[in-house]
Amino acid sequence: MPAQQRADARRNHARILAVAEAEVADRGADASLEQIARTAGVGSATVRRHFPTRRALLEAVSHSRIEALCARAHDLADAPDARTALLAWLDEVVAYCASVRGLAAALAHDGAAPDPLHGNSCASAIEAAGTPLLRRAAGEGTVAPTVTMADLITLVVGIALATEHHPDPAAQADRLFRLAVAGLSPAVGVPHG
Incomplete structure (x- = not known):
């Protein structure tokens, strides 16, 4: 099961990052983390687990x-x-x-x-x-x-x-x-x- 979790985590990370790129391009640095989570189909906690700060998300x-x-x-x-x-x-x-x-x-x-x-x-x-x-x-x-x-x-x-x-x-x-x-x-x- 741990290998499956790692694969899920990688997919979530890639999906969150793709959605975040579009949101930041559209709304700038103030893009809503909640909107990113909704669009990526994950919870806000999942976004924050991958990107603990807004700066971490912007840097990614x-x-x-x-x-x-x-x-x-x-x-x-x-x-x-x-x-x-x-x-x-x-x-x-x-x-x-x-x-x-x-x-x-x-x-x-x-x-x-x-x-x-x-x-x-x-x-x-x-x-x-x-x-x-x-x-x-x-x-x-x-x-x-x-x-x-x-x-x-x-x-x-x-x-x-x-x-x-x-x-x-x-x-x-x-x-x-x-x-x-x-x-x-x-x-x-x-x-x-």
Whole structure:
């Protein structure tokens, strides 16, 4: 019987995850766990057994996208222009966050430790993947040495969350990201008062 339970648990997990992906895509990070349970044909306790926190559920839903972003950072690690590589990767992170509801919430830093049952948090994985790009750009002097990957992920999350309900969130997020990169007055120094 234990082998049957494991098979049932795997099927439940896969079914819950598929339903959760659709719900998060439709409703964002606030997707109803109860609705996910109903649609998956399981009880709320079963959902919570597989995903003990909302963050665990969002991370599971975002896992493949996060892996793709991490792989892309690795692909860009040896690009000839470190700043261009970093900005190209961040642009992809912004585009993902703006187009995939719930991903920004999975990346948001809320002080919660990574969930030991589900591995590293999305933010930790993204930070680890992007840090070599940032270090290289900072080492070349094309990015300020005080900028951290946590700063950049916070910026991306803020942009994605701020544009989530815009009629064209991807375009608005891209615009704001480019504004942040260029600065308010790139040709003029900041006045000292």
